[in-house]
Each structure stands twice: as structure tokens, then as C-alpha cells.
Amino acid sequence: MYGAHAKCYTYPMESIIEVKGLTKTYGNVLAVDHISFSVRKGEIFAFLGPNGAGKTTTIKMLTTLLRPHDGSIRLNGFNALKEPDKVRRSIGIVFQDPSLDEELTAYENMEFHGVLYGVPKKVRRERIEELLSMVGLWERRGDLVKRFSGGMKRRLEIARGLLHHPQILFLDEPTLGLDPQTRVSIWSYVERLNQEEGITIFFTTHYLYEAERVADTIAIMDNGKIVAQGTPEELRAKTGMTSLEDIFISLTGRRIREEEAGPMEGLRLRRKILR
């Protein structure tokens, strides 16, 4: 099961991500509207919001894939606009859209990533074995990825994102479309990484109970702005609500889960899963 706030150490107050006045527009759509927030080193940070709130745009700016129109980002001590390479080496990314090469084996996918990031050969071999074992795929290392289930692919993507020893792992909907048992196992790997390797986790999810169980801090975004940020307890105190579902509705006026929002949104979710 999930660790459910099992961590018993206190966090250093040091921020590993510092965002100030971050802004992005697409034409006349203000997707991200002067947001400021920070993430502490070693914490699990959930970034939540309804569809179109601006989460993906924010993550793309944090991971140097998109240039902001305004504001600043400091990540692992580096300026994301001026030192994008150093930022990229500090982060691992698992996006919604799978990016594995299906015609290669699990090991070859890892190897390719290691070469791209300049991980030395000897370190690479050891690290690949360590990571594939951690996600339970070492015995399947020689199998083509196209024969893997959705959960196995996601586990492989997480292992691959960690090969170059990133300080921060970005997970955009890491459990989208997976069955409940696989979701639990993905989170247990992620929590182990966080606890054993001290990696900061920044994730989005539409499954609020996942955020409630694993996150140390939750930020809620709506219409391009951060409408609340705090520990689950702080959000409960702020809104007077108990469940994250109710907290979310009270802050955004909407449910987070698309399936409950109507047939068009349901179609959109399915399209995302199949993409």
C-alpha cells in the first residue's frame, strides 16, 4: 500500500524549485498567470487542477521545454532560462505521452537514454541493473517493450527517467489509465525513491486520493493561478473541508475527474490514454 505520510524525518527548509511571477500566454489565452511557489528539497509535491488550469504549461516551463513570457524559475540552484542544460541534468521527466521505443528491449531503452545523457559505460550498467530491479523489470530486460503491459511501460519510463541521477522527478499523470493495483505499485516505487534516494517528486494526477495519500504539499491551480498551497492538513484548515475532493471543489468550483464532468470530457480522457 501507499506509505501514507510514513516519512518520519523533517524536511530541510531549502527550496529546490523557486518560481516567481511565472507567466505564459498562447495568443490571447493567458494559460499561466504570474504564479509564484516553491518546492522543498526532498518533498513529494502534488500539482493539481481541473483540465485547462495551466499545469502542463507550467511543467513544460519548469522542465525548459517552453519559454515563459515573464517570471523566473530557479531549479536545483540553476536559472532555467539562462542555464537550461544544467536544469535538464537535474531533472527526470515522465510525461503523459509514452516516449519509449517499442521496437527496442527494456535494457536498450535504458542504454540509449544513458548514452544520451553521457552516463559512463560502467556506471550505466550498474545503474540500469539497480533501477530495473527496483521497478521489478530486471528479469524482463531482454523483452521488447511492445510486449509490455501499460503498467510495465510506465515503470520502465520511471526507471529511465532516473538513470542520470536527477535531483527532481517530474511525473505528469504517472498512473493515468492504469488499473488500481498497478497504480499502488507505481506509487510504492515512487515513495521508495523519495525516501531512499531523497529525490524530490513533483507530480500531477486526476486521482485525488493518490495526492491525498502520498503528497507532503499540495498546490491547486485554476484558471492559470495557484489558488491554494499547503500540506493536506493546512488545506483542510483553510477550507473547513475534510476530503481533498471537497477541498478541491470548494477552491475551484469543479470536480477534478473528467469522467464525471460529461461525455465530451470522458472522450478527451480516453483520447489522452490512447495517445
Ligand code: ATP
Ligand atoms: P489538462 O489537465 O487537460 O492537461 P492543464 O492544466 O495541463 O490541463 P494546459 O494544457 O497547460 O492545462 O492548458 C492551459 C490553457 O492553455 C488551456 O486553456 C489550453 O487550452 C491552452 N493551451 C495549452 N496549450 C496550448 C497551445 N499549444 N496553443 C494554444 N493554447 C494552448
